[in-house]
Amino acid sequence: MKITIQTVGVTPHEPLKERIEKKLAKLETFYDKIVEAVVYLKVENTSEKENKTTELVVKIPGNDIVVKKTCASFEESLDDCVETAKKLLIKKKELA
Numbered sequence: 001m002k003i004t005i006q007t008v009g010v011t012p013h014e015p016l017k018e019r020i021e022k023k024l025a026k027l028e029t030f031y032d033k034i035v036e037a038v039v040y041l042k043v044e045n046t047s048e049k050e051n052k053t054t055e056l057v058v059k060i061p062g063n064d065i066v067v068k069k070t071c072a073s074f075e076e077s078l079d080d081c082v083e084t085a086k087k088l089l090i091k092k093k094e095l096a
Contacts, residue, residue, distance in 0.1 A: 001024070001025070001027075001028055001034045001035070001036060001037060002035070002036040002037070003020070003021055003024050003036070003037050003038075003039070004036065004037070004038045004039070005017060005020060005038075005039045005041070006038065006039070006040050006041070007040075007041045007042070008040070008041070008042040008043075009042065009043050010041055010042070010043050010074075012041060012074070016074055016075065019075060019078065020039055020078060023078060023079070023082045024037045024039070024082065026082070026086075027058065027082065027085060027086060027089060030086055030089045030090050030093065031060065031089035031090075031092060031093050033060050033061055034058055034059070034060055034089075035059045035060060035061070036058075036059040037056065037057070037058050037059070038056070038057040038059070039054065039055070039056055039057075039078070040053075040054070040055040040056075040057075041053075041054055041074055042055070044070065049072050050070055050071055050072050051070065051072075052070065052071055052072065052073055052074045052076075052077050053068065053069070053070040053077060054068070054069055054070075054071075054074055054077035054078045054080075054081050055067070055068040055081070056068075056078075056081040056082065056085055058085050058089070060089075060092070065085055065088050065089065065092075067081045067084045067085050067088070068081070069081050069084070
């Protein structure tokens with residue numbers, strides 16, 4: 001699976017990149033036909049503390065899975081995205 005990280009107005013540090021790759025690699029255990037995973041990291045322009053948005057696009061044959069979460073940290077929003085994507089992949093595999 002190819003992993004692409006795109007950022008808007010933020011530069012991800014190395015531990016965050018490693019965490020993204022480690023988390024996304026686990027998704028393949030739930031669905032083996034994943035072609036690519038694209039992660040978009042963006043800091044929303046608001047005064048609220050929860051302004052870190054992670055959007056995860058899991059490209060699979062048929063329909064892509066798109067999950068978007070906004071939390072106080074990229075790590076937290078990434079974890080939420082991966083957890084939701086995992087549930088959707090398991091559901092998709094059961095329907096196949």
